[in-house]
């Protein structure tokens with residue numbers, strides 16, 4: 001039976017791509033991933049399939065059916081496949097494939113490293129694809145910093161927090177485009193984030 005690899009490719013820069021990720025990705029017939037993940041493998045000579053937010057379900061099913069047809073496939077998952085990544089959608093389609101998960105460095109890990117925050121002492125939550133919700137509000141007053149993957153735009157998350165009674169002066173850091181040459185760490189208030197513009201690639205830390 002052919003094999004499906006779910007390969008974590010890290011936050012973006014090839015500096016954070018592991019040897020294990022490179023080995024797995026170079027061993028397959030088909031590589032599936034977003035453009036920024038595929039760009040990490042410019043020398044790959046097999047078939048590639050482009051993953052976009054809007055064709056996610058279709059590409060997950062297609063990857064599974066390629067494996068069923070005998071092809072070895074790697075789905076590239078930015079960061080780690082197990083955190084808001086491709087592991088859950090694949091397990092929901094079929095949980096009995098010959099599957100190997102290759103972990104990657106999550107954007108959350110790099111955010112914590114940049115800000116020198118110990119993982120022991122934080123709340124971690126993803127709102128990605130779920131919408132802003134009380135789930136984040138429930139964490140904010142337990143004395144720990146909270147690292148959040150926003151649903152979509154970080155400024156919308158800040159507006160949601162203010163709209164739900166969080167002090168607009170509360171301190172936050174937005175970690176934008178981590179590991180890329182234009183990486184930016186913006187420390188300010190929730191109010192400032194609500195009216196600033198950020199790219200899609202952001203992690204927010206709420207103190």
Ligand SMILES: C[S@@+](CC[C@H](N)C(=O)[O-])C[C@H]1O[C@@H](n2cnc3c(N)ncnc32)[C@H](O)[C@@H]1O
Pocket residue numbers: 011012077078079080081082083084085105106107108128149150152175176177178179180200201202203
């Ligand atoms: C589909 S989720 C994937 C998360 C990924 N599995 C991980 O472990 O980082 C995509 C979200 O992760 C965050 N993200 C991914 N790469 C990032 C980066 N280089 N800098 C900041 N945030 C990033 C952004 O919030 C983005 O919207």
